Amino acid sequence: MVEDATFRIAGLGKSFGPNEVLRGISLELRAGEVTVLMGANGAGKSTLVKIMSGIHRADSGSMSLGALPFAPATPAEAMRAGVVTVHQNIDDGVVGMLDVATNLILDRLNGAGRGTFFNPRRIRREAREVASRMGLAIDLSADVTELSLADRQMVAIARAMAHEPKVMILDEPTSSLSSSEAERLFALVERLRARGVAILYISHRMSDIRRVADRIISLRDGRIAGLFEDKPLDYEGAVNAMLGQNLGVSGIASQTATRPIFAASGLKLAEGAQPFSLELGAGEVVAVTGLVGVGKTRLAETLFGIHSPLTGEMHLDGQAYAPATPAEAIRRGVFLVAKDRAKTGIVPDFNIYENMSLPFLPRFSHFGVARRQAERAAARRQIADLKVVCRSERDDLATLSGGNQQKVTVARWLSQSSRMLILDEPFQGVDIAARHDIATKLRESAAERATLLFLTELDEALETADRILVMSEHTIVGEHLNRDVDMDRLLAEVAGGRAEYAA
Amino acid sequence: MNSDLAGKSVTEAPRSEDVGVRFSARNLAIRYGFLALLAGLIVFFSLATRGFASPQAAVFILQSVSITGILALGVTATLVVGGFDLSIGSIATSAMMAAAYVMVILEQNAFVAVVACLAIGALVGLINGLIICYMRVPDLLATLGMMFLLIGLQRIPTEGRSIAAGMTLPDGSTAEGTFSAAFLALGRHRFDFFIENLVPAAVVVLIVLAVLIWFFLEYTRFGRMMYAVGSNERAAEFAGAPVKAYKIWAYVISGVFASIGGILLAARLGRGDIASGNNLLLDAVAAALIGFAVLGAAKPNAFGTAIGALFVGVLLQGLTMMNVPYYTQDFVKGAVLVVALVFTFALLGRNGR
Numbered sequence: 001m002v003e004d005a006t007f008r009i010a011g012l013g014k015s016f017g018p019n020e021v022l023r024g025i026s027l028e029l030r031a032g033e034v035t036v037l038m039g040a041n042g043a044g045k046s047t048l049v050k051i052m053s054g055i056h057r058a059d060s061g062s063m064s065l066g067a068l069p070f071a072p073a074t075p076a077e078a079m080r081a082g083v084v085t086v087h088q089n090i091d092d093g094v095v096g097m098l099d100v101a102t103n104l105i106l107d108r109l110n111g112a113g114r115g116t117f118f119n120p121r122r123i124r125r126e127a128r129e130v131a132s133r134m135g136l137a138i139d140l141s142a143d144v145t146e147l148s149l150a151d152r153q154m155v156a157i158a159r160a161m162a163h164e165p166k167v168m169i170l171d172e173p174t175s176s177l178s179s180s181e182a183e184r185l186f187a188l189v190e191r192l193r194a195r196g197v198a199i200l201y202i203s204h205r206m207s208d209i210r211r212v213a214d215r216i217i218s219l220r221d222g223r224i225a226g227l228f229e230d231k232p233l234d235y236e237g238a239v240n241a242m243l244g245q246n247l248g249v250s251g252i253a254s255q256t257a258t259r260p261i262f263a264a265s266g267l268k269l270a271e272g273a274q275p276f277s278l279e280l281g282a283g284e285v286v287a288v289t290g291l292v293g294v295g296k297t298r299l300a301e302t303l304f305g306i307h308s309p310l311t312g313e314m315h316l317d318g319q320a321y322a323p324a325t326p327a328e329a330i331r332r333g334v335f336l337v338a339k340d341r342a343k344t345g346i347v348p349d350f351n352i353y354e355n356m357s358l359p360f361l362p363r364f365s366h367f368g369v370a371r372r373q374a375e376r377a378a379a380r381r382q383i384a385d386l387k388v389v390c391r392s393e394r395d396d397l398a399t400l401s402g403g404n405q406q407k408v409t410v411a412r413w414l415s416q417s418s419r420m421l422i423l424d425e426p427f428q429g430v431d432i433a434a435r436h437d438i439a440t441k442l443r444e445s446a447a448e449r450a451t452l453l454f455l456t457e458l459d460e461a462l463e464t465a466d467r468i469l470v471m472s473e474h475t476i477v478g479e480h481l482n483r484d485v486d487m488d489r490l491l492a493e494v495a496g497g498r499a500e501y502a503a
Numbered sequence: 504m505n506s507d508l509a510g511k512s513v514t515e516a517p518r519s520e521d522v523g524v525r526f527s528a529r530n531l532a533i534r535y536g537f538l539a540l541l542a543g544l545i546v547f548f549s550l551a552t553r554g555f556a557s558p559q560a561a562v563f564i565l566q567s568v569s570i571t572g573i574l575a576l577g578v579t580a581t582l583v584v585g586g587f588d589l590s591i592g593s594i595a596t597s598a599m600m601a602a603a604y605v606m607v608i609l610e611q612n613a614f615v616a617v618v619a620c621l622a623i624g625a626l627v628g629l630i631n632g633l634i635i636c637y638m639r640v641p642d643l644l645a646t647l648g649m650m651f652l653l654i655g656l657q658r659i660p661t662e663g664r665s666i667a668a669g670m671t672l673p674d675g676s677t678a679e680g681t682f683s684a685a686f687l688a689l690g691r692h693r694f695d696f697f698i699e700n701l702v703p704a705a706v707v708v709l710i711v712l713a714v715l716i717w718f719f720l721e722y723t724r725f726g727r728m729m730y731a732v733g734s735n736e737r738a739a740e741f742a743g744a745p746v747k748a749y750k751i752w753a754y755v756i757s758g759v760f761a762s763i764g765g766i767l768l769a770a771r772l773g774r775g776d777i778a779s780g781n782n783l784l785l786d787a788v789a790a791a792l793i794g795f796a797v798l799g800a801a802k803p804n805a806f807g808t809a810i811g812a813l814f815v816g817v818l819l820q821g822l823t824m825m826n827v828p829y830y831t832q833d834f835v836k837g838a839v840l841v842v843a844l845v846f847t848f849a850l851l852g853r854n855g856r
Binding site for chain 1: 724737741
């Protein structure tokens, strides 16, 4: 079996400063097989890809391609050696201002020994060859900007194939494709597999993985947590390995809802997704868990008025609720601590109290003039409540650590009473102490409102929630009370076992 | 007062090295460097030339920067929301031409002229804002297009000629209207301030507008939200702010301020001169950008803009009184701007705000 291993990695290690990202990775990719790489955020997937594609260099360990050692210093060198990467961001793989034909052979225009002038007819001819080899049915004279995302993705892959690679890395290739578009991509992947390419396929989507995987490697904390290649593949085992085994024990006093606050019925978030219902009551903390890309953020932002649902009705305190803007949601008492605080939470030029009062300035204003003393007093209360480490409420946000910045963004929405508080990945990039402070405060203050958390990490959900909902493919597929969680069923649901749940 | 309040409720985290940094020479230089430079310049010119240190010279400097200062305060509003307005210069000259047209050719009074100008400024600002927010044209390109459009448009009613009382109209008749005395007073009246006839109306307008926009940006919730929009648009949206409305308002403010500058220009010149106002845009933008460096703000701010305009005025007046030739003026302005920008982005940027 060793002879047919096209690509071998042995003991690969990589650190960024004190942060050890890869701790000895060893794996093999074989010709004509699709190896799926799974891993949560921060498990080291992208670092591994970057080392394989020549963007980063490994600190230790070695790679080999066939019989030759493989240690690319630049992406171009990796490509010449036969390892080609199609990156997650589709537009990195194509040049929007040029037509499809030029894109397909773009790399050939760059090599040494090429003339200064190019012959459009020859470009067409070469591009046609590439396209027919890949079964690409796209108008070659079209501008790339006119193509759909899926077609752009196809062009990027076909362009990569023009190098006749031995190894192809596809980094979450379906993350921005619809399910029918993804189907075309899978056909292309099968074509590549049939041509004997070793494919490393990185994805979170269980439906993709079920569709294309020949074997699965789970990555956790920079180590291989599991290799699954016996048919039928053990998908739940792979998810379990990726999420870790230290699940189960939770020390929280489970609360049940006192009275209903929010109800949704027939809610449909994406084309082709199953509609679902959702009910939330006062006093309970509900966590929605599921892999990346299953629609958790979509649901959070739909409840907050950033998107509207395709179908379905929502009610808040017995009255119809269909917010068109975040402002309307806030007026109704629905607050969202959004994911990725740097992008959607923090105003970097503002200090702590200005960040905290941001959504509530009208309440802190008198004839349009902001009352800073009141803002600062409110901010000081929140700082003490959540144990934010800072000199004063006038500190710039940039001077705070990540955990404290997150405390400030959570404190912003805790500073006023709400009917429903939604937190999307509130523990991302937060150390354990800060996570504990935030979770404690959330549970303490939950009595009068509904609290909904969106968490990819299962142990975070088990640690903080009374009730756990599981999302998969833009719908809710399971529900568990924290006091008696059936871990096997929960993991199966996370891994997309909707059929088993329904049965 | 802050520290004792904070001491009760804030979890103290004494970080001695940070406290040390706050009072270091480098931070003092960042905070007060530009103001010290301005004071130094004033002292230097007062000693080096005769007559610089007089109320009249001070007022003259203020008058020389009044129109560009008003435009700069307007463009500051668009900078605050993360935009830019290149059309302010041509809005001002369009307003000037409109004022002349309304009084000289349409024979209306000063009030009608002023209202017409303000309406033009507000309308152009509104169109700019709508194009940027709803047509998603980048701000620089949208306002650049508007600049060209207005430069051309203001010449069409008079077939490319300047407007003055008694001019010959395209149909051969003579214009009957004149600039009204009340309108000209905006450019020429001087208020008594300790000394008789000291302060020109334009300077009073500048000071009033500067205080207004400063208060608006610093102390009202609308100003705070505009800063939030400029600093992190998504975060402002997620905090419930109507982001587009704030942006459009910023361009309306910019347009109205520019039209006020145009009114004062018309009142000073007493005619609608198609050749004037060429430098307004660049001078105003320079003042607003120099303002980034004042008090180490590293962001657009009304106080900084006013100081920036004043800085350029002091420098040019001083150099003129020292007989430095006029043609070096643009070079001096450019040099000050480059130094201020380097100061802002290299020094402050490394400091992490």
